[in-house]
Amino acid sequence: MEFGRRRPLLRVRGRSIAWLPPLLLLAGVILLDFNTGAHFRIITWIVLVPGIAAAICGVWTTAAYSLLSLVTYVVVDNAWPDQYQAGFGDFLLVALGGALATLAAVVRMRQERQVGHIRDIAETTRRTVLRPLPPRWAGLEHAGVYLAADVDARVGGDFYDIQPSPHGTRVLVGDVQGKGLGAVEAAAALLGTFREAGYHEKDLTTVAERLEIRMLRHRSHTAALGRADGDRFATAVLIAFPEDSPEAIDVTNFGHEPPLAVGPRGVRELPSGDGAPLGLGDLAGGLPPVHRLPLAADETLLLVTDGVTEARDGPGEFYQLTREVTRAVAADPGRAEPRRLVRRVRDGVLRHTAGRLEDDTTIFAVRRLTGPGGAPGPGDASDPRDASGPGAVPGSGGVPGPGDVAGI
Incomplete structure (x- = not known):
């Protein structure tokens, strides 16, 4: 379960696929690293994977990609001869990048919750006025x-x-x-x-x-x-x-x-x-x-x-x-x-x-x-009761959302 409520940025037929772009990037970095030769190693680019996840995924998904990127870096780098390995310095870079990406995801999710709360207040105000x-x-x-x-x-x-x-x-x-x-x-x-x-x-x-x-x-x-x-x-x-x-x-x-x-x-x-x-x-x-x-x-x-x-x-x-x-x-x-x-x-x-x-x-x-x-009925001119109750739904009454037509 993702940390905090949010609306997934990428959806197909109602299902979130926000996890897919970081996975494709991870696979692409691995393939390129094995196909670009020993003198042009790009395995360190794997640090971009948790960064992408932090922008479009939840906190736990970002943390998972951070750990997966770190493990993948170790496995792929050790597959090369010693003289061509990126080494411990790049390992620290990938680890630090994953930690910062996870922290960024936490901050983003908190901001999204705050914005959602503000929008809820605005929606309540709108329904109170209209x-x-x-x-x-x-x-x-x-x-x-x-x-x-x-x-x-x-x-x-x-x-x-x-x-x-x-x-x-x-x-x-x-x-x-x-x-x-x-x-x-x-x-x-x-x-x-x-x-x-x-x-x-x-x-x-x-x-x-x-x-x-x-x-x-x-x-x-x-x-x-x-x-x-x-x-x-x-x-x-x-x-x-x-x-x-x-x-x-x-x-x-x-x-x-x-x-x-x-x-x-x-x-x-x-x-x-x-x-x-x-x-x-x-x-x-x-x-x-x-x-x-x-x-x-x-x-x-x-x-x-x-x-x-x-x-x-x-x-x-x-x-x-x-x-x-x-x-x-x-x-x-x-x-x-x-x-x-x-x-x-x-x-x-x-x-x-x-x-x-x-x-x-x-x-x-x-x-x-x-x-x-x-003909007048309940809630009509002869009825003093306010008819704005649970049966009145957005888009069907007097309080459509921006761009929504009431009753359509």
């Missing part, structure tokens, strides 16, 4: 993807959630200004408020007010701590799916990217953000109004953060979201389905940027369920 959501919940079918600009961070200031309530289902998508832990804290504060206010408050305007107040309180707290991010704000779109209007939605936009209504008949851009971002409402003289807008049963609502609309290619051209989605739906109306739509935008952004994202990127698509699956 809780898992069932793919069909609260009368809605949805899919979402979150792509972190820093692939090791796994979490940033983008956020989204669905909150069922006795007053209809509410959806929130947003982007906190800035990066780092400060943005994560602000996103968590806003989501916490949304989950409470979105359930208890009947009026969407009141939910918007609660979000604005929470952002101001969060800024006041960070400023009191003397932190430099005391002026942080967030753009967001707050949406309600009213039960009394099955082909309409209520939308209030806090300076966020305008949502797109995507359906078999084409793509419509909903009104853009006519209000200030959360935390800056006093500068605009109040909160943005709530608009009631038509949304057909076969239309999907597509919401993105500026990581999509500001994605650039090599020459600096922006990704044309509306144009690309329009082309995709015109070629195949079935691409308006949430999972396929999110996957299409994700692949388009990554292709456009050649995989080099400059900002955290969130793509979220949602539409009403129709037919038998559209």
